[in-house]
Amino acid sequence: MFNKNKYRIIYFLTIAVLISLPYYIFEGKLFIGGDDTRLLYVYPWEWINNIAFFSWFHFSAIGTNNPNQALLPFLSIWSILSFFIHSKVVLDYFSFSLPLIIGFIFFQKLIKEMIEVNKDEYRFTFYFGSLIYILSPIIAINQLSIFLYSAWLIGLLPIITYYFIKYLKTNKFIFVLKNVLWCIFLSFALSTIPWLLGFILPIIIALLSLFTLFSKKDHLYFLKQSTIFFGTTILSQSFWLLSFIINIFSSSRNSFIANVLSSQTKDTFAPTVIATATGNIFYPLLNLFHRQISFDFGWQLKNIFLTFYDNAIIVYTIPTFILFIGLFNYKEWLNKHERKYFLLFFTAFLFSLFFFTVNIGPLRELFIVLGKLPGFVMFRNFYDKFALGYIFIYAIILSFVMIVLVRKYKNKTKTIYSLIILSIMINFIPIKQLIVRPIWTTNNTYANITIPDEYFTFIKNTKANVPYSANMLSLPFNIAGYTIIKDSKSDNTFAGRSPLQLFTGINDFSGNLSFSANDSEKFNQHITQRNYIDLNNFLKARNIGYVFITKNIPDDIKKSYLFDPKILHNQDQKLIDAITGDKITESKNGNYILYKTKHATSLFYPKNVEFKKINPVKYHIEIKGLTKKQNLYFAESFSTGWNLYPRSYKNKDINPLLLTWERSIAKNTHTSTDVYTNKWVIDPEKVIKEIPSSSYRKNPDGTLNVSLTMYFKPQNNFYFGALITLITLLFCMLWLYIIKFKKNEKIL
């Protein structure tokens, strides 16, 4: 229909449109907030320094063993990019467009790879297929509007599938290496395992269902190639995956994964599924998100259904009717290999449709039974976890049926394309309303903002006045662990995980999710009952030495789901007077105030312990004047990963990797006083016997000074994992070199 040059122009114009899309949607304001805050795209270097590098993770919460290093490769490249792009908005918007652009490019490559004949004839079919995928309302509502790390799977899923098929067909190792490089760059997307499995699970079930279609030779070849391809990919992810796997099997109480897979999560699987499995397959078949869920839970999407989708429902049936026409004709119009791909993806499509919907009559009970499988609880929000995989598979199927239609109705290609363009365009119309929505349960408060200078100046003063090892309490305290930062010119607000840790390295507790469930209940009780004696003790035990007060939270937000009215009501001047001491600093317009708490706190105690925080996983400690057995307290959440090692007074520091083989001291005495604090018993007699003499000093009065390093040992899993990643990369390159060398030898 069009020649190659015209296609290229349209192709690059589309990329330009995708780059400009966030400018249209967010109108020049930052798209930040939520659980992931998305601040990593705007402040990548700060994120590396204060959050991503360490296995002991604080992010407006108690510390947990939560390896976040999957972000490092991306953040490193993004930091370099930020060196050249100074505008935070441009950087933020580019991060929004990039997964869409990658998805757009690689989806076309993928479909092209699966088509056997006259590939160039169908380039517009590939093009439209990719647009159906990236501009799907399901992607907009499920991924783009919240833009968690999983949004990058929009680009990564086509990449992995494309390189895998390419490797299967050609047996060229270069495609394994290319896949490995992309996967390392976007490893944080791979770390969103439930969404990834939301695609892989239907594909695996489909492969097993089609087992009999292939010969034994095919099976063996497939197994061999899959093992090499995915084995190499998995090994290349060791820099975060090793810690992650060890974390799963860790018995430690404050392990992030242990919390996710806790019995409480398991117990809520069936009730959550029953509550949310109210949709049906009709709307997903139209490439729309479940209508009923949005009505049941009062989402903003409900209004878009009422005002737009419901009225344009006939246009939305175009892809579905195209699907059926394809189903009636694919046998005649796809060749043998193409048919196999089609059948594989169509079978996967049905499984995916079931997992994404669940509520298909009595089959819902089957899904609930699956909840008994280990780890399946991660799919309790099935409508979220399977959405991306579903639309990716659906778009592949639609691309195939478009090819069937174009082959069958050669003279009506323009009509077919016009209908498809119509269905894509109509998807595009409400995209702004889908993505920019008022914060949940607010009427008119949106989340895209420009962070005011007043906040930054205040944060700078805070950093200068508060020690690196302290914790803060943010008030008003909400139910989530969020900080509210109001835009300087409008009522728009940043509502997301508190960025204090990111900007200052100092942790704060800003909401109920900042604490463990028990602590959170205690805290609420103290506030409700105005029990300030216990509240002050509570703060002291958790090393909360400062109180950060925000005064300009809009009323709309205060009335939203983020605040419990009872708790908010009691967070008044009476509370502030009861828990605060001296005022440290106040922002220019008085919107932010920092106080000391009533009682001085310390990360380590008793008083004869001096310490220096080197980084979030390492502290230098000196216990002075030790005369008899004494307790050493460390006011951090308890984890067996914290270990004490002797530190020589002569040497400045010790290589953390060497600590892997070193025996920690007082290990047997490491316990927790409550959920929060770590406690060791230091015995001077044992100290003299067990640790080198360079690590202690005898004072003239007969007492002992001991020099120790406290180290969070699971951090080393990251270093070992990174080593495996490096070796894998080197091996891949070496292998390619050998293959090339052998080829050259043959030619000679």
Next chain:
Amino acid sequence: MRKFYNNKWIKWFFIPIGLFLFWIFASLTINPSINFSTLIQKDGKEHYFMFNDKLLLRNDTISGQFKASEDNLGIISIRFIPQKQVDFDDEDSLVFRIKEKKAKEWHYQGTYSSGGIFGVPMFPFGFPTISDSKNKTYIFSITSQHGTRKNAVKLSRKEPALISMYVFPKNKLISDKRLFVNFFYKKLINYFSNLELLASSTVYLSPLLFYLFTHLLVRKTTLGKIHTIPIIPLLIVLAASINIDLILGIFLSFIGFWIITVILNKIESRVSFLFALLFFCLSLISVILKSQQLGSRFSNWTFIFLAVGTVQTIYESQSSKKFISYRIFLKRVIPKKILSKISKYHQV
């Protein structure tokens, strides 16, 4: 074996009777919602002292009384309105109490988390069995401890509002033949006079239905022939419009009938896809006519027919057999007059 099977008595008496007895036996013994050794008695809203369907907030109490119809009273099930789920930590605690009307002290008192009520049509409050409960009047009460507008439960107006259950000790039933016969008789009446239980038992009825469908309807009459195939989707439409198509037994029966029809008539996958399309269109029409619920039911069948069609496709790709194509199927099913009109239209 074939000779044995071809015996008329075996084929038309023993096997159907066997499957019928299987239905009765399995319904009574393998029911996830009620144990074999339990009898039930339904009661209405009038048994509450002051029935109201307002939220049960903190310190609010609902109470009522009923007369036990049997000995061994052990459970009272109460119908609540399904509430939205709240976090585990935010759930209400409900204190359940029960005693005989004349008694001074409560026979049992227990605390239940409101989270358990979520998603269960009737919530069972269990207590130590009262062996001599027959014809005595019992008072019960439920008090909320932390009920708020967010987590509170409320009674449903739907009948039966209250079910009392009588749990007979299994060893007594086994040892006392007279008691067993009496119990079994009551159990049968109890079971088959309860529409909900009967509906759930249809899953055990489906083998008998499949058997009769295959042997009586498909092989002995013209009902299994190609031109009568649309009867199955028609029955599904009928069942969906009176809300019974998703009862497990009926649901499985329809799927089974369709699979048997497909196998016996050797029709190709595209016929199943055709019916999937038909149900999709019905779903669309229902949605346009603002009947979301019916649209949802029809869309379930779109999925089922797509799934059956896909299994057929996988089989067809490996088989050298010839199948009746959807075009031939349409020719046989659609009256010739309509078909000629369609072909004329196509020629134009």
